[in-house]
Amino acid sequence: MAVDEQRQDERQQPPGRVLPLPAAPDAIELRHLRAFVAVADELNFGRAAARLYLSQPALSRQIRTLERLVGSDLLRRSTHRVELTLAGDALLDRARRLLSDLDDAISTTRSVGGxxxxxxxxxxxxxxxxxxxxxxxxxxxxxxxxxxxxxxxxxxxxxxxxxxxxxxxxxxxxxxxxxxxxxxxxxxxxxxxxxxxxxxxxxxxxxxxxxxxxxxxxxxxxxxxxxxxxxxxxxxxxxxxxxxxxxxxxxxxxxxxxxxxxxxxxxxxxxxxxxxxxxxxxxxxxxxxxxxxxxxxxxxxxxxxxxxxxxxxxxxxxxxxxxxxxxxxxxxxxxxxxxxxxxxxxxxxxxxxxxxxxxxxxxxxxxxxxxxxxxxxxxxxxxxxxxxxxxxxxxxxxxxxxxxxxx
The missing domain is CATH 3.40.50.1820 (Alpha/Beta hydrolase fold, catalytic domain)
Incomplete structure (x- = not known):
């Protein structure tokens, strides 16, 4: 899609819909996105850390790094609860699709030739x-x-x-x-x-x-x-x-x-x-x-x-x-x-x-x-x-x- 067409399409979106985030810095790594998706899925840092075989401090560092790089808070944390922010909700489905496409590409590549x-x-x-x-x-x-x-x-x-x-x-x-x-x-x-x-x-x-x-x-x-x-x-x-x-x-x-x-x-x-x-x-x-x-x-x-x-x-x-x-x-x-x-x-x-x-x-x-x-x-x-x-x-x-x- 051409850039002008994309912008026109975004202006025509229904009121209240969060627009896509601006382009993220190159420093964002896949592990940051995997950490974010795991926490968003579980809404619990302990379960997400166990799922990724990470310590909770390491998982928290990855989430904080991602938030710093995109310039937005993606999660609201309280003593007993984790919630997605509007920015986090906007990123979640896109991050899932990106990781899924990458996993498929890697799986296909690995299957060729050993x-x-x-x-x-x-x-x-x-x-x-x-x-x-x-x-x-x-x-x-x-x-x-x-x-x-x-x-x-x-x-x-x-x-x-x-x-x-x-x-x-x-x-x-x-x-x-x-x-x-x-x-x-x-x-x-x-x-x-x-x-x-x-x-x-x-x-x-x-x-x-x-x-x-x-x-x-x-x-x-x-x-x-x-x-x-x-x-x-x-x-x-x-x-x-x-x-x-x-x-x-x-x-x-x-x-x-x-x-x-x-x-x-x-x-x-x-x-x-x-x-x-x-x-x-x-x-x-x-x-x-x-x-x-x-x-x-x-x-x-x-x-x-x-x-x-x-x-x-x-x-x-x-x-x-x-x-x-x-x-x-x-x-x-x-x-x-x-x-x-x-x-x-x-x-x-x-x-x-x-x-x-x-x-x-x-x-x-x-x-x-x-x-x-x-x-x-x-x-x-x-x-x-x-x-x-x-x-x-x-x-x-x-x-x-x-x-x-x-x-």
Whole structure:
């Protein structure tokens, strides 16, 4: 429609109808509009925040930013009520249509060619190439750090160092002074990885769960074999308890080998009769250290780490320790008394069998264990939350799980 025709059409509108708002600044972001639509739908900041997996302060900041950018109050807030203003009512339907059209466009784009999954696979490629070549551990560590350096730290989160019971660690959180409620043990086959490298995933978990995330720099093999990593995880967990976070309010999570370390921590807590955390979050767990994994078929999706290298790294971690010890072999352990757990894995991840077997084992002991599968092949696909829709969805569901169980 030509500009003059549009203006004439607007002048002919019935009296009392609010005219469209003037063009908004370019600084308006989609997250601002999604936040506004969620609050307008719910007319409640608490429910809208839960729906978007945000904290209420973060949601309020987004609404205030949008109001500042459009130059109008969109909502009236009182102690017990939220209402739309005339400006908010004028924006609501337009914002809904815009977001719906964008979602349709993105969905159509994602359906063409599988480019996003290929992008995730390409990101893993340097690590995969090194492990298939039988590289030394120092080079593997460098490749893992380079991989994480290519990931994105989400906006809106801060990072601060802490001494967690003698273990150097980072707290990644949206609210700087909030005590961490999620202890995340990073992956890296027990020989690689760092708290610094895992800041992007920690930030995504912080936004999804609404909790501060403690990522300890536990000691790595072969310099520090079992049980050094378990001891560090235990000290970090006890530090959380000592700083005032009740056990029932703590989520303990981990990805890949870090998920196996989570189970080692839980078995140690059980052995020492210490309180268990409220819930457990396991992302693409690697828990079978027996060395039974077969070499990959070239025609199948390739794992981030060759199973033959996993055996080598497991041997470096165990350093002769019995792999049948329940503290390192949850697939043969008595799991009774452990907290509710959510496991997530990719359907085509060659290590997904560990998640299936661990879920079955936990359920056989009466544990509320839930397994969610996503149609991806990338190991720990959650790393790619910034562009892979399955990863973003998985993290949102992880956040909902922590809130649901905590509630």
């Amino acid at each position: 480019e996003l999954a290929e992008r995730a696979a390409r990101a893993w490629q340097p690590v995969r190439d090194l492990t298939r070549a039988g590289t030394e551990i120092q080079r593997f560590r460098a490749a893992v750090e380079d991989f994480h350096a290519g990931l994105t730290l989400p906006e809106g989160v801060g990072v601060r160092p802490v001494n967690a019971g003698g273990v150097p660690a980072l707290v990644v959180a949206e609210v700087a002074d909030r005590p961490p409620a999620l202890l995340h043990l990073h992956g890296g086959a027990y020989v690689a990885g760092s708290a610094f490298g895992f800041r992007p995933l920690g930030g995504a978990l912080a936004l999804a769960t609404g909790a501060g995330v403690l990522v300890p720099d536990y000691r790595l093999a072969p310099e520090h074999p079992f049980p050094a990593a378990v001891d560090d995880a235990l000290r970090a967990y006890r530090w959380m308890l000592d700083t005032g976070t009740p056990a029932a309010g703590i989520t303990v999570g981990g990805d890949s080998a870090g998920a196996g370390l989570v189970l080692s921590l839980l078995m140690t807590l059980k052995e020492q009769q210490l309180p268990q955390p409220g819930r457990v979050l396991l992302l693409c767990p690697w828990v079978d250290l027996t060395g039974d994994a077969r070499p990959p078929d070239e025609q199948e999706p390739q794992p981030a780490i060759d199973p033959r290298q996993l055996r080598r790294f497991a041997a470096a971690y165990l350093a002769g320790h019995d792999p049948g010890d329940p503290r390192v072999s949850p697939l043969t352990a008595d799991l009774s008394g452990l907290p509710p757990m959510l496991l997530q894995a990719g359907t085509a991840d060659p290590l997904a069998g560990d998640a299936h077997r661990l879920t079955e084992r936990a359920r056989s002991y009466g544990i509320d264990a839930r397994l969610e599968l996503y149609p991806v092949s990338a190991h720990v696909f959650h790393y790619f939350w910034s562009f892979l829709p399955e990863a973003a969805d998985a993290l949102e569901r992880a956040g909902a799980f922590t809130r649901r169980v905590a509630g």
